[in-house]
Amino acid sequence: MTYRRRIVDDLLDELFPHLAAISLEGAKGVGKTATASQRATTVLDLAEPGLRLSIAANWGYVAEVPPPVLIDEWQLEPSVWDRVRQAVDEDSTGGRFLLAGSAGVAPGVRIHSGAGRIVSLPMRPLSFAERGVGDPSISLRALLNGERPSISGASEVKLPHYVDEILRSGFPGIRELPERARGMQLDGYLARIVERELPENGVTVRRPAALREWLAAYGAATATDASYSRILDAATPGESDKPSRQTVSGYREHLTRIFVLDPIPAWIPSFSPLNRLTHSPKHHLVDPALAARLVGVSKDALLRGEGGGLIARPDTNTWLGALFESLVAQSVRVYAQACEAQVGHLRTRDNTREIDLIVEASDRRLIAIEIKLSGSVSDKDVRHLNWLREKLGDRVIERVVLHAGPYAYRRPDGVAVIPLALLAP
Template structure:
């Protein structure tokens, strides 16, 4: 399959000549191995029992090959992490190691965090701007710099965005025919229950309960619904409800597998705003997983049965795209909700120097004054806001008279 360059490639271009060891973290299937393979001279694949057995006997063998050395699925043999860390301490040159992992190490191991030695980069499923559906014309980095040109047109419409939700951002899955793609997504979710969680030290005693909890989480996409509400939604038809401690374990272990990707509440670095809620906004790693858990397709999202989820899943797609672009711009993403609920903003991107871009997501081609009231409020309240944006399903990017940028999601890039 042809390799499509990702936003993280730009980060690797900049960082590999500087950092001795870089870890690509993210859920299975996002393309970590394919990205790292393009840069590696020696590869250790630790999902291969024979190669893992060799390193179990002597993990220091990874130091004896000319770099860059790729250690794929390193979490299957955590001692290699410490070997890398010690080699970095001993003066390993820049670009020496690439490590890929789809889970954090099992609790109880004595692996060092690697802080200050191993640089971690998050790799998510493909953002919309990485899928070559349109040519982005509005740069998030330029928005953060306060110098963005807001222009361009796209032929993508609502149906295209809902198809993008359904097809997923997992490279090997999105390229499959629809019938196969649905089966691959089902298998992906089943494998999490049957293999990935047990391999991570968590035995799933009641798979059907975990699946109900995942469905409840998917139904809460793009909301700050409390975990107690998710627990209530997990109740079976016979009234049986899992224990709270069980669902907390679900959340923690699924997060360690990078399957859950909640958006934290935003706290401005420089203060200036009081009484902001910190409850996370729920997101799965890929909106296609949420759609599949709920039995929704692009077609059913426009029908009465699924229409209520069209907006939240479009926001999930937008959130994925913004987060990928924001990471490339060395920025963090949160959401804003005041304590009394008077003001909400879907995403707040804060740049490395504290500059802020506030973003609303609207499942519509048109934007009215009512849709930008929270953005204008934040701009008036916080001096570091350099731009405000509404992401839409429309055709044209433009600036309103009040300065708010209206940008079709397909035109937003890194």
């Protein structure tokens, strides 16, 4: 398969010549190994038991082979991390080690943090711009830099195409498969999480079916900040023998640690007149295709407004709207990382104000983003964006509505209305 260049490749090209060790971190299947392999002379795959035993018995081996060295699935032999850290202490020349892993080490296994020696670089599934769908032309970086780029153009990508992309997923090895094979692969991916990934990371799953139901309820809560007790109730309707909160909290912690859950944190600004903001994260799986598969919904059903019935929506949006928001959030987080920006969401505790995404640069300037299925944007749709601009002034460098319609334009009030397919890094 021909390698498709990723946005993170630009970051690696910029950073790796100057940094001795970089750890690519993300869920299984996002493409870490393929990306790291593009710049490795030696590849050590620790999923091979014989190699793993050999390296465990030879402390110095990883520093003796020709660099750059890719150490894949490093967490299966955690001592490798400490060996790389020590090697960097001995020689901090750039471009020596790439580590790839889909999980942290098992509970109870201690390693040094690697701070100052090993830089972590998150990697997510393919963003929309990386999928080769449409022709993105409006740069998030330009928006964040305050360049006020022209907001114009039209996209041929329509709502059914976005639904296709939600269901195909952003996992490079899954999305190109025929529909039935793709569904089986997604089912296998989810089964592996429950049956292998968590146990391999020291988590005892006594009731796999209950965990699967909890994951389905979490998927149904996509793009909400529903309480975890509400998600548990939705996963176990009418059951008196529910998993304990401690058990579910443990599952949630480990599913986040292996990057299956990818919640968006609440944006809590510093030095700001805003107060009484919620601290609850917004729920997202690493890919909305997993949420759709867990709940069990087809393209036609999504277009009819069905699905996601385990969690009642707090507003009039359909569950397709929630999955589209998750697709947008996945992409925006990839673009924001390339700009050294952070992504959060804003909601007031009384639920009177909500903004889907806040992209904040290191200098505290920010873009406020609302997400809509429809390309028709009214004054009501942008009222929270304009409220935030009134509160924070020029710190809000851009107000944006990302949507699934065809046209890009700037409203008279300055809000940029942009189809997701036209948004570039």
